[in-house]
Amino acid sequence: MTNVIETRGLVKRYGDLTAVDHVDIAVPQGTFFGLLGPNGAGKTTTLELIEGIREPDEGEALIFGEKVWPRNRALLPRIGVQLQASAFFERLTVAEQLRCFAELYAVPLTRIDRMIELVGLEDKRTVRTEDLSGGQKQRLSIACSLIHDPEIVFLDEPTAALDPQARRNLWDVLRAINAEGRTVVLTTHYMDEAEILCDQIAIIDRGKILTTDTPRNLITGLGAAYRILLSEGAVSEEEANRLPGVESASLDNGTLALTTHEPSPVLTALAERDALHGLQVTSATLEDVFLTLTGREYRA
Known part of the structure; x- marks a missing residue:
């Protein structure tokens, strides 16, 4: 399978701290890929380097074979990014938020209804975002990252702080995103979530990738x-x-x-x-x- 994401010797330092330490990752097209690690392990920084948000100190990240840094604007329409903390325009409804993103990306407004249906917010389309629950805001954030129909979606802890029911509902959304052929890259602290959703998992700690494999192979290899x-x-x-x-x-x-x-x-x-x-x-x-x-x- 073709690798749509690759990193080669990726390094990011903050003073004396090496947050990302020569990271090599390869993500095949259509894969649901999980990046797991403790707090401060380098997960978010690694994603931001791959997304082209931060400049690497060494190495390179490629998407579809193209370098993401210096900032590669040609790649932006092909990727969707959902950050750890999402901020919405004030006093706008669900549908109005999505309309803003649709117009920013110059995509047909018919995508709005499609996204609202995908994330299960049909009964909330006229509700202001400040009146949504945590789980509903997370689903709207994902819808905003998908409005331009990207081929790759980056999700940084999308189910953090959600109750069990909201988490399970969001899992269905994530499965549907991947089932449509998109490559999904996920960071999470929930091991059951990664085990159920991901095709392949990399575990990172202190900026280094410790292992990469399927969830089943990782568990079997433990020999417990x-x-x-x-x-x-x-x-x-x-x-x-x-x-x-x-x-x-x-x-x-x-x-x-x-x-x-x-x-x-x-x-x-x-x-x-x-x-x-x-x-x-x-x-x-x-x-x-x-x-x-x-x-x-x-x-x-």
Whole structure:
């Protein structure tokens, strides 16, 4: 597949701080790409370098094979950008906001209705932006970034501070954007979000890319054990430790937890003992990968 975004040895310094440290990224066309990292890892700065908002100190970023810096105005109609903090024109309705962006980009006004429908704001089209909820403002911000029908969309923490329902609704919007053939680049602190939405993920910390792969490969590569949880009394702790494939078994607060790297023989043995009622199986997640690579210490 053709790479529509590439960075080569990208570096950005602020005094003694190297915020982006020789970053190499390649994003194929049509990919939903996630950039994950702790606070201050360099995610937003990396996006701003790729978008052409900031000048790199070293290296280069390319979109569609063209350098983005010096500021490449020819690329602007082909990309859409949703920043961490969005500001709207005061006292304008949803439809009026989108009309302003449509006229700035000189696109047909018919795009307004299409965008309102895409982000699910049909019943809010005459509502002023200051009266929208947080989730509705985020959806409007995404609609503004899409009004000119860009081929690539950059989304910097679009679901930050949203409640679970608003987040899930926005996920549907993001899936629809990608399903239309657009390349989507996302930063987020929500590991479940990245695991569900992204085709490919890069994890960045202290300005360096630590790894890049699919969510499934990252999780599988961790090699973490499965945990099988049973209600107390399903089998005894002693018997559980003798089951084929079980590496350890412990009883805590009425739950028997079995650890194994090979769940199939364990589940077969439990089925033979009619001990599957209420059983739960948990495996490693992208959050486990993230914490293993970046550490568990608190980052302000």
